[in-house]
Amino acid sequence: MPKLASQQCIDPKQHQPTENQLLKALCAEVQERLFPHLELVEMPLGKVLHESGEVLRYVYFPTDCIVSLLYVMENGASAEISVVGHDGMIGIALLMGGESTTSRALVQSAGYAYRLPGQRIKSEFNRHGELLHLMLRYSQALITQMAQTAVCNRHHSIDQQLCRWLLLSLDRLKDNHLVMTQELIANMLGVRREGVTEAAGRLHKQGVIDYSRGHIIVTDRAKLERLSCECYGVVKSETDRLLPLSRHRTESVA
Amino acid sequence: MPKLASQQCIDPKQHQPTENQLLKALCAEVQERLFPHLELVEMPLGKVLHESGEVLRYVYFPTDCIVSLLYVMENGASAEISVVGHDGMIGIALLMGGESTTSRALVQSAGYAYRLPGQRIKSEFNRHGELLHLMLRYSQALITQMAQTAVCNRHHSIDQQLCRWLLLSLDRLKDNHLVMTQELIANMLGVRREGVTEAAGRLHKQGVIDYSRGHIIVTDRAKLERLSCECYGVVKSETDRLLPLSRHRTESVA
DNA sequence: TACTATATGTGCGTTATCGCACAGAGCGTA
């Protein structure tokens, strides 16, 4: 196993709200209303943004961190439902009107996020303009991800699921370097740690990843995509369809 | 195995839009705008309301039928993502703005539904009033169901999943009688037909269900709930929380 | 009443994953 550098260099000064794709997609007018209320917050690994059933006070827009939505069972076992990175937002339940969800939001990869008091975004949401439609589309992308998680859990091997999971994480990071123990991945996938070890070993043998003690580097992304099940592709293309990057002018639904 | 009556008596005349809980929850004003455009349609077993990626022309509000949203894999295997009955609606993607989804909508239990041209509900939705907020809450309930499906697929036995599935279906039917082959259930759960046969046999031995050739009668619902995993309860209580007006018919009839 | 298609029951070897136990390996700190 190769040696990997262990330090991360994150400079808060270089963060911009527009690093988050949802915030970026908003028109200047809405941005002007919202951005002054954004607060850049650190998102350390393991931080819990909300527990199951807890009402959120803030919504979070990740820039370079990754947050998992996961369900924790009565016996403590867990399963990841979906992943949110710079592509999305934590807290759609506030907008949906439910105020809370049955899942826990957990920082899975450290970094930063902008947060906004729940009331701020709710009042913007209730103006029924661009933000509403953007959020609805994002919700649908999230729904697709959840649906595909269900499918993948049912039908695909740990190896395939690991590939999917790595790809989803990779898409939300700046480089090909994940800070992530196998134990954590196992919790996300809802499988044994040993199962992840074996799958990772096979991926390494095939020259797709290098890893060591909580660090994973993807060395052959193309091959990773080939080894993954169809689930990754389904989620990716549907997300791209619903939320084309850059600027999509959200026309009214009707 | 006991003998069961095989005929169903459905009388279209007795159907009312308000049998659907979402339609029922709307205020008189909105009902007056929408109801004249509703069309009662028959929903035979196996009917496909939309394929993956297909744009819907109508949204459907089931009265006494059950519709499964399921994902069909490239190899043809399938997995149910969520269930919709008199508690919900098929076609939220139209409102979300995505226009289509990656799943197929399939009638899993025959009956009737009211349908509405997509444009009609979209324009009501865009009035940004009551319907919008109701639909958002319903979407969150649906999301909860999907999330729990993912969890259940990962962690629970076929026996437990069958219990959950029977309970979810039961809540959307008028009585304790399901018209449903084991083969169909297997497709929904994404497992082998033989696996369902064995699980059903065990439930019968425990006095929970009777069944024969495509008919299942739940004889001990309380026990079924005890045998089910926590997933059913999570979905049920969250749905009740989000949509308190939606009262399950089993309660009002029994 | 007999036939046929469909639904359900059962056996059996195979596989993936699990649960557990413990051995090594790498990094941080004393």
Next chain:
DNA sequence: TACGCTCTGTGCGATAACGCACATATAGTA
């Protein structure tokens, strides 16, 4: 440099679910 904690590797029996083959039962129809 040595210790200790965390992370990763490996072995092994147990188990749940699979794929396949085929037997049996039932409803509907000829």
